[in-house]
Amino acid sequence: MSVKVEIKNFYDSILSSHLPSPFVLSAKIVQFWDRILKNLYEEHLSKKEIALLATGGYGRKEMSLYSDTDITFLVKKEKETVDEFLYPLWDSGVEMSYSVRTPEECIELAKKDIKVKLSLFDSRFMCGSRSLYNYFVSMLNDLTYSKAEGFIQEIIELKNERHRKFGGTLYLIEPNIRDAPGGLRDFQTILWCVKALYREGNINSMVKGGILSKSDATLLKRSVDFIKKMRNLLHLIHSRKYDILDFESQDRLAQLMGYKDTKGESAAERLMREYFIRTKSIHNILGFVEREFLPETFKKTDWREIGLFYRIGGGKLTLKNPHLLKDDPHRVLEIIRLSQEYETPIGERTKEIIIDVLKENKNFWEKGNAKKLFVEILNSKNAWFAINEMNESGILHRLFPPFKKIYRKVQRDLHHIYTVDVHTVFSIREFEILKSGVLEENLPLATKIAKSIDKPYIVVFSLLFHDIGKGIGTPHAEISAKLARKFAKILELEEADVIEKVIKNHMIFPELSFKRDIYDMEFIKKISEQVSSPFILDLLYLHSVCDLRAVHPEAWTEWKHSVINEFYYRLKEALTVGDFYIQLQASRTKETKEKVIKLINEREGPELLRFIDGFEDEYFVTFSPEEILHHLKILSLSEGRKFFYEKRDIPDKGYSEIIITGPDEHGIFAKLAGAISISGLNILNALIFSRKDGRILDIFRVTEKGSFDLPRFFEWEKFEKILEKVINNEVNIKEYIKAAGKPYTKVNTFYEKITINNALSGKWTIVEVNTADRAGLLYTIASTISELGYNIHTARVLTHGNSASDVFYITTKNGQKVEKEEEIHLLYDSLKKAVLLK
Numbered sequence: 001m002s003v004k005v006e007i008k009n010f011y012d013s014i015l016s017s018h019l020p021s022p023f024v025l026s027a028k029i030v031q032f033w034d035r036i037l038k039n040l041y042e043e044h045l046s047k048k049e050i051a052l053l054a055t056g057g058y059g060r061k062e063m064s065l066y067s068d069t070d071i072t073f074l075v076k077k078e079k080e081t082v083d084e085f086l087y088p089l090w091d092s093g094v095e096m097s098y099s100v101r102t103p104e105e106c107i108e109l110a111k112k113d114i115k116v117k118l119s120l121f122d123s124r125f126m127c128g129s130r131s132l133y134n135y136f137v138s139m140l141n142d143l144t145y146s147k148a149e150g151f152i153q154e155i156i157e158l159k160n161e162r163h164r165k166f167g168g169t170l171y172l173i174e175p176n177i178r179d180a181p182g183g184l185r186d187f188q189t190i191l192w193c194v195k196a197l198y199r200e201g202n203i204n205s206m207v208k209g210g211i212l213s214k215s216d217a218t219l220l221k222r223s224v225d226f227i228k229k230m231r232n233l234l235h236l237i238h239s240r241k242y243d244i245l246d247f248e249s250q251d252r253l254a255q256l257m258g259y260k261d262t263k264g265e266s267a268a269e270r271l272m273r274e275y276f277i278r279t280k281s282i283h284n285i286l287g288f289v290e291r292e293f294l295p296e297t298f299k300k301t302d303w304r305e306i307g308l309f310y311r312i313g314g315g316k317l318t319l320k321n322p323h324l325l326k327d328d329p330h331r332v333l334e335i336i337r338l339s340q341e342y343e344t345p346i347g348e349r350t351k352e353i354i355i356d357v358l359k360e361n362k363n364f365w366e367k368g369n370a371k372k373l374f375v376e377i378l379n380s381k382n383a384w385f386a387i388n389e390m391n392e393s394g395i396l397h398r399l400f401p402p403f404k405k406i407y408r409k410v411q412r413d414l415h416h417i418y419t420v421d422v423h424t425v426f427s428i429r430e431f432e433i434l435k436s437g438v439l440e441e442n443l444p445l446a447t448k449i450a451k452s453i454d455k456p457y458i459v460v461f462s463l464l465f466h467d468i469g470k471g472i473g474t475p476h477a478e479i480s481a482k483l484a485r486k487f488a489k490i491l492e493l494e495e496a497d498v499i500e501k502v503i504k505n506h507m508i509f510p511e512l513s514f515k516r517d518i519y520d521m522e523f524i525k526k527i528s529e530q531v532s533s534p535f536i537l538d539l540l541y542l543h544s545v546c547d548l549r550a551v552h553p554e555a556w557t558e559w560k561h562s563v564i565n566e567f568y569y570r571l572k573e574a575l576t577v578g579d580f581y582i583q584l585q586a587s588r589t590k591e592t593k594e595k596v597i598k599l600i601n602e603r604e605g606p607e608l609l610r611f612i613d614g615f616e617d618e619y620f621v622t623f624s625p626e627e628i629l630h631h632l633k634i635l636s637l638s639e640g641r642k643f644f645y646e647k648r649d650i651p652d653k654g655y656s657e658i659i660i661t662g663p664d665e666h667g668i669f670a671k672l673a674g675a676i677s678i679s680g681l682n683i684l685n686a687l688i689f690s691r692k693d694g695r696i697l698d699i700f701r702v703t704e705k706g707s708f709d710l711p712r713f714f715e716w717e718k719f720e721k722i723l724e725k726v727i728n729n730e731v732n733i734k735e736y737i738k739a740a741g742k743p744y745t746k747v748n749t750f751y752e753k754i755t756i757n758n759a760l761s762g763k764w765t766i767v768e769v770n771t772a773d774r775a776g777l778l779y780t781i782a783s784t785i786s787e788l789g790y791n792i793h794t795a796r797v798l799t800h801g802n803s804a805s806d807v808f809y810i811t812t813k814n815g816q817k818v819e820k821e822e823e824i825h826l827l828y829d830s831l832k833k834a835v836l837l838k
Contacts, residue, residue, distance in 0.1 A: 003036060004092035019065070019236065022228035029063040037071065038127050044084040049076045051128040051136070056097075059122040062188075064228065065235035066242075070119065073100040074132050103136035110143060114154045117143065118192060148196045155196070156290055159189045170279050173417035174250075177231055178243040182279025184231065186286050187224050193289055211289065220285050223278035230275065233257070245275070263473055265409070272410035276419055280392075280408070288348060310338060316347035325357040330368030332357060336395070337377055340386035351393040358398035371491045374399075378457035378464075384429035387464060391421050402483055405471025417552045420467050426550035427463045431456075434546070445565060446545040449538045458495050461488065462502045462543055477507050502539045505530060509544030513567045514560070514685075514798045515768065515807045519622040521574075522762055525581045528574035537575060541568045558654030559684055559701070589617040595625035596632070608632045614691040622687065631697060634659055638695075643727050645720070649710050650701075655684055656710055658700040662727070664690050667786035669795070672698055674733035674779035675726040679719040680705045683778055686795040734783075737776035754831050756824050758817050764793060764809040765818040767827070771835050773804040781806050784834045788827060789813055 001009075010032050019025055034054075041052050056070035057063060073082050082100055089096050101109070110117035121144055125133045144151050163181050166172060170182045178184045195201025198209055203221055206212040212220065230253060234242050237252050245253075247268075254267035261267050303313035309324050309331070310317060317339050325331055332354050339346050346354070358364060365371055377386050390396035397404035406420040416423055433439060434450035453459055461484070469479025481504035488496035508527060516523060531537050544564060549556045574581045593612060600608045611632045620628070638644030643662035650657060658681075660672055669688055676683055681702040689697045704711045725731045755768040769781055782792060785808060794809040812818060818827060 002092075003040070003088040006036065007092050007094065014065070015236070019229075019232055022064075022225055022232060025065065025232060026061060026063045026228075029065075029067070030058065030061045033058065033063075033069050034126060040085050040088060041127050045073075045082060045128070048080065049129045049132060050074065050080065050082070051130070051133040052126045053133070054124040054126055055119045056122055059119070059124040060188075060191075061124070064241075065232045066240055068097045068241070069094075070097045071099075071126075072106070072120070072123065073098065074106070074129070074136055075100055075102055076129075076132060078102060078105075103132065103139060106136060107139045107143060110140070114158050117151075118155070118158075121192065121195070144196060145199060151196050152193050155189060155192050159186065159286075169418075169422075170283055171276060171418045171422050174244060174246045175275075175279075176243050177227055177234070177245050177275075180279075182276075182283040184224070184227055186279075186282050187220075187227075190220075190282075190286050190289050212285070216285060219281050223281040226274070226278045227282075229257075245272075269410045273408045273419070276408040276410070306338060306342070310335065312342060312344055314347075315344065316350075317342065317344045318347035318350045319353060322349075322353050325353060326360075328368060329357050329361045329364060330370040330373065332364075332395070333370055333373035333377065336386050336390060337373060337380070339389055340377060340380060340382045343382060343385060346389055346393065351395070354395055355393070355398060358395065364399065365490055374491060375457050375493070378460040379455070381432070383456070383460050384425055384432055387428055387460075388425045391425060400468075400487055402468050402471060406468055409471055411470065418550075420470050423550050424464060424467055427466070427546045428460055430546040430549045431459050431463060431542070434542070443545065443561070445568070446542060449542045452538070453542070455495070457493075458499060458502075459539065459542060459546075461493070462499050462506070462539070463546060465499075466503050466506050466543065466547065477504055480504075498536070498539070501532070501536055502543060505536075505540060506543050506547065508540055509564050509567065510548060513544075513564045515796050515805060516760070516766075517794045517796070517809055518563070518567045518570060519618065519687075520761065520763075521582055521585050521621060523760070524570050524574050528571050528581070531571060531575065534572060534575050537568065537571055558652065559703070562653040585617055585621055589620040592620040592625055592628065596628050599625055599629045600632070604629070604633070608636055611635045614693050614695075615689060615697075616692075619689055631659065635661055635695070635697065638662070643723070645723060647716055651710060654709065655701045655703050658702055660698045660700070660723075661695055664694050664696045666789075666791075667783065668696060669698060669792050670779055670782035670786050671726050671733070672700070672723075673782050673795070674737075674776060675719075675723045675731075676700055676702060677776045677779050678726075678731075678733060678736050679714075679722050681711055681714065681719075682799065683797050685797055686778075688793055688795065733776065733779055737774075737780060752836050754828055754836070756818070756828060758819055761809065761817075763817070764811055767808045767810055767831070768805065769807075769831060769835060770803070770805045773799050777804055777835065778806055780834055781808065781831065784830050785810055785827070788830060790818065790827075791815075 014025070014028070020028070037052065037054075041050075045052070051074035053059065053072040053074060054070070055072050057067055058069050058071070063069075073080070073085075080100060082098075086096065086098070106116075106120055110120055120140055123140075162179060162185065166176070166180045168181065170180070172180055176183065190206075191201035193201075194206055194209075194211060198205060203212070203217050207214055207217045230245070231243065233253050233256050234245070234249055237249065237256070242249075250268040250272060254271040257271060259267035259270045262270070303311050305311050306317070309320055311320055312318075317335065319325070319335070335346060335350065335354065338344075361367060377383060387396065390399070391403070391407070394407075397407060403421070406424075409420040411420060418426065431450060434443065434446050435453075435456065437447055437451065440447040450459075465480055465484035465487070467476065467480060468483050469476035469481075472479050481500045484503050485496050485500040488499050493499065508531070512518070512527065518524065528537075531540065541564070548560065548564075577584060596612060597609065600606070608629075614635075623631070634644065634646055637646075638661045641662075643660065645658060645660040648657050648659070658676065662668070669686070673683065673686065682705050684701040684703060686701070687699040689699075691697065702711060703709055704714065722731065726733065752771050754770075755766075757766045757768070760766050767785065771777070778795065778797060782795065785792060790810045790812060792808050792810050796807040798805040798807075810818065818824060
């Protein structure tokens, strides 16, 4: 039987049945390749003085379904050929990773490249010249075991470099399960370090050597087996080596591994929660080996006494007397407070003692001055550090049990890329950054408010609890608010009512700023009544800045900053004016018109005056007099032309404006949106104004596609040609979009939805569509609405990553809301057919 047939038959037999456990599968694959390669050696190389070595993962007998099979031919003389050995493998289509080197060449390369050194460190003799292999091993041992301290430092630096590549966090939205922090490469790093010291690198040897307890060893083995199983299934569903746990793979793995959707949490989210718990276990044990065990091998730890009961050594804060906490349980928070003050993590053994004490003390908050200490932690510098220590160690959910349900909970929505608990910690960190004043130049309003808060614990407690309801159900804000109030009362916080109100309404800025018409004065008045006071408004604004900045490194943009600032100032004005706010529209319209007329008389000719009365009152409360003057000049320039457009950059807000004027035709907005989309721009939002003279003034705020930056390299001349062709019906936008194919990336259909709401506005029906982003999505939705005969008055677009949330304010042809049940059903079904994936 040929090698090609043997390989095919072997993998066919594996794929024809359920995959065995990672350990059994690895053993089968290693045994198979050992037999194949040894036979090839005997057939083609047995008469030559060559040693065949298995290296890398194959050398240490750790193989996944489609792992690389790495081998090294140790040769006595340079330029030895082994092609006759490789021909059958090449003929089989196998991509064998191999090298042909003398022992001296191997050692020289190992000295220069730590990756080569580690691959050889994992090498295993298979067959051939034993004397040549022994000679090589003696030199390799001198390079590794004899210089263990330097070797381990190289291993740790390689790990640090790899972690930096992945942003230094475990909680990536689509992690590489082999190389990302907490992945299989971190596990191997543990074993390399232990092997370098004790010449034996496996979990059992770590228990024998006293490095790990039996319970930690069991936890490590289960975590590694879990990730190896995921890796094998990833290889299986992609029919090749594939280590990226992307959204689509998460969905498929969740199904294969038996996870089910539950209320508020998809099967894939449940899988990823488990994944993060497992990677955290590996990460923690690697940290233990690196920070606590290995340094003590080379140098004595210096201890620093902290008061009577504590000390710091080896970069950890520990208890001097483990029995202290049994007599005074409230000192648990004293340890947290010291960890916070000295910015020093708590030692692992001390954490275990704390957990045991909390388990035994069900009425912990009644012990000593526990309540006072916790408030002191929230009120002090580095509160985020203390909260993070409590969260990572499991202390937090012992103090507040509902936190257990958001620990490592993944959320694949339009915004978040971190788990709920990590996002919570990051939001508190953002508050402390603002309060420090370092961002005053970029975020003056948020910094001013943060500095003005004389009781920081109100903000920290609100941020700490704002998403806790996500572990229970929906609406999460209301659930979170109730839980926060409950624990605020337990802690005897005077501001329990304020905290509850802030958390209950904490989605006002993130949701409404970007998805609603913030120029609608009736809407602003309604929301201001919900907010109720300037102090609550300040807290909500500050909370939202911290919340948004903790979502994702790229989630905060100048555009978002400008929008929520404008929303804040409009709400503040409504709160200041009170019941007379709606009446302001008429007076503000009159005042703005007077200012515009004054500007025209001072700077321009009187011919611009005739364009003023063409707009409805809403227009004049949306723009400043300077902006209106600019629009009037565009209207003047457009006379005699069917359509006219101008582009201008707004760098301080992070976008460019495309201002288009032309005849008001039904469906024109969809056409314009389509032209912009197929030109390659990202639409942030659109302001639509129909004038009394039968012309439109539509304003699109746009950024570079795939970013939130000004379109600096965009070809505007090309856009002008596309716009003209679209307006003249020379381009079939639907065919173009169809040719563009699928969405940019698959989004979890768990979060796809269409909402048609008549309660939020007295004038318009509000349509919101959440789905996967794709070429021409705004056009597809707008054209679907227009084809049903409805008019679009405003469009808001929110895009994050692979997801989009598009909101439209619409009316019937007669200017009425869409309220008939059969019309609402038809609109919903039409949109569902046009844009939803499920």
